Amino acid sequence: MHRAIHLTAAVLLMIVIVLVAAASGCAPAVETVNKNSAAPQKSTPVNNKPFADIHLHYTWDQEEVIDPATVIKRLQAENIVLGVVSGVPSNYALKLRAAGGEWIIPLFSPYITPSHRHSWHLDQAVVDEAREGLEAKKYFGIGELHLWAGQSPRPDNKILLALFELAQQHNVPFLLHTESSDANYIIPICQQHHQVRILWAHAGGILKPVDVELAMQQCSNLWIEVSARDPWRYNSLVDDKGKLPHAWRELMMKYPDRFMTGSDPVWSVTRTQRWDEPDDGWDHLHELIQFHRQWLAELPPDIEEKIRLTNALSFFRVSLK
Secondary structure (H helix, E strand, C coil): CHHHHHHHHHHHHHHHHHHHHHHCCCCCCCCCCCCCCCCCCCCCCCCCCCEEEEEEEEEHHHHCCCCHHHHHHHHHHCCEEEEEEEEECCCHHHHHHHHHCCCEEEEECCCCCHHHHCCHHHCHHHHHHHHHHHHCCCCCCEEEEEEECCCCCCCCCHHHHHHHHHHHHHCCCEEEEEECCCCCCHHHHHHHCCCCCEEEHHHHCCCCHHHHHHHHHHCCCEEEECCCCCCCCCCCCCCCCCCCCHHHHHHHHHCCCCEECCCCCCHHHCCCCCCCCCCCHHHHHHHHHHHHHHHHCCCCHHHHHHHHHHHHHHHCCCCCC
């Protein structure tokens, strides 16, 4: 319904633009988009070892194109043995657990409705629902939650502080996504909440290994995951030949127990998605997993296994049957 309303507005706007252009004697430019141009390309399978994907999503606009049972089949086809998922709305993560079983780990997303992506920090209901879900053991962590340096909410926002308090009370991890120019934004947060195990999404996004290491040195409660560090999004995890750069390799070798990875199969994989189209990120799961398998294979076998699997099992306190 919302998409239809916005689409009507967009069509009306285009009509106005065309009429104005016609009156001035010029025609508007037409954009031609190759939907596959920026999408991950098929790759030769590297291996099919058991894999823990610690950054998955299942959202209202993904459900339009893929149901939970099909998601589970795709995860199993990639030999994903542990999947950590956040939903929008929050309870969409529970749909995957219901379809897949206990190897699917739902996190409580503060985005209890799609519009809460921008207003969660103003709504006490977020805290109430988080508390209820954690007490009922429906969720096993909190996240993914996004914070931008210099934008609202501030790190002292009462809803944010309450969520960290719940994570501490229930001894569950917190998947935190920050956007900042250096590590000095996250360091005070993880130090203030030093009793909470924080999983830093995308290794800080744009940040370099030196920034990541600084945060790891200052915060012993900070673990790193490198989802979306693929060539189609944040990039920088591999060089132009697809190889793991020396700085990242050395950092992983130095802290082998504090790195994990995942696919983060959301629409921005393609970079051609439009606001009025459903999220087709799950169509790219295979390419994303193969990307991570490829750079992982460059590491010594014991460290490769830790980052691919066993660190996540330990962090989320899961044992494989």
